Amino acid sequence: MKNLFLLAVLCLLATVLYAQNPASPGASTSGRFTLQGRAVDTASAPLPSSTIMLLNPKDSSLVNFGRADEKGAFTFKNLKAGNYILKISFVGFLPYNQVIKPTGEAVIDLGALKLKPITKELLEVVVRTAKAPLTIKGDTIEYNASSFKVPPGSTVEDLLRKLPGVQVDQDGNIRAQGQEVKKVTVDGKSFFGSDPKLATKNLQAEAITKVQVYNDKTEQAKLTGVDDGKKEKTVNLELKEEFKKGGFGKITAAAGPASNNLPARTEVKGNYNKFDSKQQFSVIGLGNNTNQQGLSFNDYQDFRGSNSFNWNDNADFGFSSGGRFIYFGGDDDESLGIPVDGRAGRGFSNNAAGGANYNYDTKKTKVSANYYYSQTRLGLDAIRNRQNFLETGSFRTDETSNQVNFNANHRLSFRFEKAIDSLNTIIFIHSSRLNNGNSSLRTTQELNRVGQALPSGGNAPDTLSTRNQTQNLNDLQQFGSANTLLYRLKFKKKGRSFAASATYQINKNDADRRLDANNQFFEATNVNDQIRVIRQNQGTNSLRNEYKASLLYVEPFAKKYFWESFYNFSLRYDEVDYDVLNRGDAGQIISRNDSLSRYYKNNYLFNRLGSSVRYSFKGLNISAGLAGQQFTIDGEYASDQTSPVFNRINRTFTTVIPNVSLNYDMKNNKYLYSGYDVNVRIPSSRDLQPIINNTNPLFINEGNPDLLPELQHNINAGFSYFNPGSFTNFFGNLYGTYYVNQIVYNQTVDPQTLITRTKPGNITGGRNIGSYLSFGFPLKKTKATLNLNSQLNFGKNLTIIDQIENQTYNENVNVGARLDLTPTEWFTFYGNANVGVSNTRYSINSGQNQTIVNNNFGGDMNIKLPHDVYINSSLNYRVFKNDRFGFDQRIPILNTSIYHILGKAKKAEIRLSAVDLLNRNVNVTQYAGQNYTQNESVRTLARYFLLSFSYNMRGVKANMRRNGY
Incomplete structure (x- = not known):
């Protein structure tokens, strides 16, 4: 198959070379x-x-x-x-x-x-002249969209693929001038929040007149008026005037026959947009059973409880970087969260999603609001093989699981900005989410001792030690809301500014789980220990309230120097009631399990005061600062809220945080940066509670009230260069992290039952070092572009296994190439190749050292035939290898479609698509951890066919005067 793929690429290259032979017109x-x-x-x-x-x-x-x-x-x-x-x-x-x-x-x-x-x-x-396909103004490149031809009905994503210096990968991620694009705006306004893909995948290419790529300032630089030297690569889409005069959009409906004992495939999706100079209104929606999930990244993050929407316009000031000034580890697991899988292409899913977005933008008033709903019913049948390494040997876990999840997510956000005058601005931000879901998970696990080497050669046969059969039924409801009021004041003296913010957040999680587990221990010597049955009802009620405030003051004390000071305050209240009830054989409640139940209340108080000095002149920004922060946890816990005696946790952590950064925006589109900072990870309330969690009977965890905060010493440096004349770009960075008091989950394995018990602890000495390099250049301007990239990562992870320190060394090397060919209007080809090799070494059992190979080769081709007929074909060839365990999986996925544009106005399209034409789709992953290696195969939607019809709604036509420029 690999040879066939290479042959196909050579044929395509030959076609391209032939297409370029004729002389210019x-x-x-x-x-x-x-x-x-x-x-x-x-x-x-x-x-x-x-x-x-x-x-x-x-x-x-x-x-x-x-x-x-x-x-x-x-x-x-x-x-x-x-x-x-x-x-x-x-x-x-x-x-x-x-x-x-x-x-x-x-x-x-x-x-x-x-x-x-x-x-x-x-x-x-x-002056009448030919339109310029692109214009270069400093570090801004403006593309004239009409000069880059794409088939009718194409999305903005298809247009971006055509632009010199812009790359879009198979997942829709955008890189421009070698750097990742963080934000996509439409006429300078946000589109459904901060997810760039919502704009590029839903807006039509024909609605765009110009694409602008530039380096935007950070939010804090805009706030203070002082350039901090940090840049965010941004793409702005400028709409055609006729599309601002009327609504435009697209609707698609598709259906295909049943196959492989699976139901018929159906799909419908659409969007509608109405924009003008002051207002933007958009609606989008979809429904399908073709694994095109409506679960956006933000929805996925919200559902997992990470509060990704609570960044609040950098209301948490500090060191010119914004973002959350403190973070906790693992608290979301208190909710008995449903094991959501946000990755598309796994299992079988039925999906529905829809939302509306509204923006109002004038010089003094800016309003942005959006609502988004998504639901997914996902079925996963998985096979997992895992091998754990111990000092004296290893054991293998063979697992099969069947899982059905349903998740429904409502997300609402609102932002209001009012310029009171030229110096005073007030901002109010609201974000909320409401999630509910349920899941059914059935697993069978068999733990086998791996046979030891025999003196005569070979290995003794593996022996079955433990078998576990578990069923989990879950119901979950979550609500979260965040409200922020932000005040900005710019003084008349240039560079002097003040900002204040106040935030209130609430998170409520209610979950119920029914656990049934049957464990057989074949090596137990006591008959009573050979079978253990667990029947429990587990329920969680969790309420979290947090009050935050921040202050920021910037004072210029010389022509090129600025003094920045900030203060952060946070007060958080947590209350969690976790009840475990034992059930009898008939399902009746027979007792409360006090050893597993827990009730606790925690109060978290955080204060941070910091200051830094910044030098800023002609693109050079140097900053050095220091902050002192104190974190106090005052909590109590017991098996039940009615318990007469409560245990106390009263801890105070004080840390000094340094921060140094250098950003140099040099001439000729060269940019240099470096920095050093320290992150502090506070132990989660779950990790601090010395209470047992038996959700997985073979993998039991317990908290540790003696945990210390984890310190992460981070250093990074990078350089980027872009030549707007030749469209050559280079980007490279180096990064490293050293861990002090790293929170790791130490393991103890029962030698008889192979039950693993974990308990968090602190250990110093872990590290992670890596680099990323990318280099892109045109082989032939406007016709062919080659992009090369490499990523290196070297890690050292420490864990205590059976009271022995295990050092796991990971060496990861990834090399990739991407070839974009756009020789003519009727032919395009995008090819990519990525080779990844991971070497893992274990100190406690060097005989298990291994090499994992993950390779991916792909290509996407589009050909225009006469009479508005198009052929699109893509091939993705994945290779997974691990010679140590004889694992070798090769998966070619071939998708192809033929479509015809209908009518003189070219508003309609009819398309016949074949997905996974070779019927080989299966989702495979492999990973090497601190003392284990695992591979997973998930049965996934394979070959199916769709016949679809699309109709483009277009704006009011207007006779526009064509200015030559």
């Missing part, structure tokens, strides 16, 4: 020539870094591009004989245009080409 000779000249103003002064473009005279498509040097000179070498339009642009000057016709000479020197400055008189003259 208007060619009169078969020779090649060099074109050169100089861009100057009317006084013959050079215009350095002018944008120089060669365009096709037929459709103004981009043929070549570059930038002038410091003297305004430019050169295009090895041009095919043919006619071109030369276009030169420079800020503040009218674009220069000239038709270039080959003369037969090897070098055509145009000499000095004068650009006229823009004046009031010249603005009154209509």
